[in-house]
Amino acid sequence: MSKYQTVIGLEIHASVLTNSKVFSPSKNSFSEIPNSNVNEIDLSFPGIMPSLNKEAVRKALKMSMVLGCVCPDELLFDRKNYYYPDLPKGFQITQVTKPIGINGKVELYTDNHEFTVDIHDIHLEEDTASMDHYDYYTLIDYNRAGTPLVEIVTNPCLSSGKEATCFLEFLANSLKYCGISDADMKKGHMRCDVNINLKDEKGNYITPKVEIKNIGSISYVEEAVKYEVNRQIKAYETGCEELVQETRRYDEDTNTTIRMRTKVDSVDYKYFVEPNIPRIKIDKNDLENIRKEIPTLPNERLKRYIKEYNLTESEARSIIKDFDLSEYYEECIKLEINHKTAYNWISTNIIGYLNKEFLSIKDIYLTPKRLKEIIDAINSGEISSKQGKELFNYCLNEQDEPINLIKKYNLKQMDNSNELEQIINNILNNNPQLIEDYKNGKTNLFGYFIGEVMKQTKGQANPVIAKQILNEKLK
């Protein structure tokens, strides 16, 4: 394996969240009813003309900035000409001459390893209709036709499936952070084509470029790359299979890639500048305003969580994968909750609660400020950590302030050692046989005694102090 270098380039399409389509006023949203979000433009009746959706442009420009791309001085669109029934105009309006961003760069981190992804370009274009093929006919649904897409193309700069996955996660998270796209590959908001070939130790390409389409989730990307790399190595070393420039698709069921077509059949798209959209100057102030809306990006957060907050990579990733969760976490840090403590509360109690109740963290009553009150109460010894857990549940269920609930449920720790000693003495005096057993080696009875202490104090005994006293008595 180490004899060869894997070279991977990605082409990602992400659907952009807008009210209307990119060149028509039809609604941009999923509909169960086929061909309901369509007008004459989407179906391309004679005489229709495109009207550019500014919101789609704003969002594409924002993504261009996220990727560190150079934005153009003006908007310009091109026609990509080809015939297919999912493309009613016979051409797709896209960007080739002056994409919405070029020459970008993203610094990423995974497995203690930093790497850079070079972005070739990002462009704004329109999606095609969706088609359902049956034995003797095909159904076409034009609801999706003309909805806005950004296509992001990387240079062939990735060297493993892991890096590719890492970039895709960054991309999906960034798109979500900025409200550009829902970016869920499983739901088709984001689609990814992977280009793969191999170089030898000297850096010469030894296999032709293979494009893999139709990969349905980020995790399959790594699988597809693994299979394809092995296939190319085997074919190269044994000659068991002819290696040609081709397009393959990933098959989830068999976890293999299957040939779709070779490059010989490739189409000449006859690009030329779209005459119906005049060149539109991009205002520098507008660009600045868009830039201001970009939140701190997931890759920067990941690095900070690992390097400054001492989370492990997987801990950090579990927080950054959701923008609102990450915002919640950062708010906790701002309130000076301990990094790890905050993480632990979020990853166990809060996420558990959210999953159970099907809630988003944005809707949770327990704000970081209230969480801090609970944690502070525990840290100060006012309540036990067990009580803290109870307080957490009370707070969520009753939607009341922790400070009220502490009073209401009389939550406090009994850390008066005299009082505790009295209680412990009573317990021990009532169980002489058990003390005998304990001294004869049944040490797990220690837990039983602590349990009794807790029972009799209604959980208010400070467990640390209780343990100390009990230890003394049982010596």
Place this chain on the structure above:
Amino acid sequence: MIEELHNKIINNEIKSLDLASEALKKSHEVQKECNAFVTILDNLEYQENKESLLDKIPYSAKDMFSTKNILTTGSSNSLKDYVPFFDATVIKKLKEAGAILTSKSACDEFGLGFTGTTCHTGIVKNPYDKMRQAGGSSAGSAVAVSAGVVPFSLGTDTGDSVRKPAAYCGIVGFKPTYGVISRYGVFPFAASLDHVAVFANSVKDASIVVDAIKGPDGKDMTALPEMPNFTPQIDGNVNGKKLFYIKEICNIDNYNNPDKDMIETFKIFNETLDKLRSIGVEVVEESIDQRLLNALLPAYQVISCAEATSNLSMYTGIIYGPRGVGTNVFDMLKDYRTKGFSPLIKRRLVIGSYVLQKENQERYYLNACKVRNLVIKTFNKLFEKYDGFITIPSGKGAPLLDESSELLSKLTVLENHLCIGNFGGYPSITIPNGYVNNLPIGVNITGKVMDDANILNIAYALEKEIKFNKNIGGQNE
């Protein structure tokens, strides 16, 4: 004339929808002689607008304008039964102005022609001489006005498709600046060159119609912002205006053995220049590099065919149009287009496809775009000194129906230079300039972008001097 009709309507000298009914009757008569229409309407739709000069005025529209609930074919078999469910923006505006659509006129298929002889409904004939062409592509619309069926009609002009037929039919053809009139709903030929244009009997009529249909349109991004109405700016005062003519085109000495008709045409042109001078317009000869002029037609063909290939890709017969037969979608598509398109269109689409191919694009398409830019630069430079240029749309009257094309003759530049107006999106107007051999000839004035009112005004002043006597159609009494 529209103003006179309007006054008669206001004074009840013309009753209710008499003009439109009359237009329908005449349409059927002219149809027999000239075959100008694809559809003559059964039922008229009228929406009163007393404020508008066009209220109750009938008109014809080239069959390239989408008309809601009215057959619109592009004069092509590929759309022979297509009925749009929306109006082109101009049609909507005319409806709101109270104008009454009475017919859809025939044209060269999808506007890709210059003879009026390639319509799916047959050849359109010139009302002055039924053995001759009306010119194309907006043939039927030119005939409708020329034969006195309607006071104005709509055409489209991609190379000279309104301004040339106007010359052959003895009427006014005006193409405003690119973007003055919305193209939404108008069948495309070559989007960067396509203009909506107007035929009328006088410069003022053309101006009145354009005033009613111009303006920004949220559905057409190339439409320009609102401009003040042109008609009030027309006062006939042209003292101190400056025009030039292109020596290489308009000087008869540049042609070997010109025939009698051509000599006469150029003579009348020179007389017209003198008429302009007599009303205070300075007219000067300018020379333009012959090589640039020679490149006009090839560049036009390359760009227009390239864009047409793409614009006509939407005709697949899948969503609309008679669906083709085949075992897979590509065979269906091929069958539909093979049956639906005429040989002329197919030839142009193949050319368009060829010049856009990766390996040819630089040499043909991009070079043609360079020529176009050079032309624009050259003329914009001249327009710094002049209000516009005056020129000869054609070296003679309308050609015979079977006359072979002039494409390869020495007259190529003379016969094909009005596309300068499309390259630069310049306002350009052809007005009648008299007769040669009993056939009308025209004269054209083209000016700078957004200077439409100025060009209309010069044409208006000249029109008064030329005193063209329209001797058919009975509309000039």
